Amino acid sequence: IELGPTEFRLLHFFMTHAERVYSRTQLLDQVWGTQVFVEERTVDVHIRRLRAALEVTGLDGLIQTVRGSGYRFSTNCP
Numbered sequence: 001i002e003l004g005p006t007e008f009r010l011l012h013f014f015m016t017h018a019e020r021v022y023s024r025t026q027l028l029d030q031v032w033g034t035q036v037f038v039e040e041r042t043v044d045v046h047i048r049r050l051r052a053a054l055e056v057t058g059l060d061g062l063i064q065t066v067r068g069s070g071y072r073f074s075t076n077c078p
Contacts, residue, residue: 001057006031007050014063014073023070047071 003011009031022030024040032038047063054060064072 001053003053004049006046007053010046010050011073014071018073018075021066021069021072027071043071 010027013027013031024043027043028036028038028040032042047065051060051063054062062073062075064074066072
């Protein structure tokens with residue numbers, strides 16, 4: 001699959017921290033770094049791009065939205 005650099009870092013972070021829910025703020029700090037000032041909704045845009053890239057493999061469901069909390073990477077069915 002083809003991923004942009006941010007989507008790659010996001011996927012790598014999720015895969016190395018599977019099954020745990022991360023808020024947008026936590027993802028911004030971990031993936032973008034603490035010195036970058038971007039809107040929290042930026043995370044949503046990159047999650048959407050990552051899911052679209054994974055969709056061709058049928059694995060887009062691995063990135064799960066946890067309502068009111070954030071996102072997680074899980075190999076368990078939602």
